[in-house]
Amino acid sequence: DAVVQTCIVHLLRNSMDFVSWKDRKGLASALKEVYRAPSAEAAEQALTAFEAGPWGTRYPAIGQSWRRAWTEVIPFFAFPDEVRRIIYTTNSIEALNSKLRRAVRARG
Template sequence: MTDKWGGKYAIAVKSWENNWAELSNYPPDIRRLIYTTNSVEGYHRQLRKVIKTKGAFPSAESVRKLFYLVNCDITSDWTMPIPNWACILNQLSICFKQRVTI
């Protein structure tokens, strides 16, 4: 991994290598949840699309309001449940007893 991505993403690769022992101890369902970034990238793409079509904003508050409205619109379309959520929630409650309560 270092050979392929180390030059371009040095900090991310170093973080990955430093924390690999801890990350690899999670069950496969939790690891899949941690590694999945497609939904985050899609969300950011939709935010960028709205900002890109606007020429300028009169204030930071106007950008904040627009992000709020876009967020409401984006999240209203989220209908798909997370696959194996019951299993993942049980595993999280075991791994993080002090943080997750069922």
């Protein structure tokens, strides 16, 4: 019954691997339209617009990588915007789990 969701930050970092250093800032702002969309349908439209736009035609592998991970991206849009900011990255969740494991291991 678990819902698998990919980390948006890791997906963005993976996208930046395809891009030259001088294009990273512009590309990141273009991808912001996708992951800040109000719903999954709006995000898919934004991704389609990104793929058809100048960044998507210049770097087609980015759109393809987002499409491959799309089933793990969609659960992100089920949460309200305030919650999305918290779960935007899994680092805070991973840090909490690490502290819990450390506490349990220390207490035996």
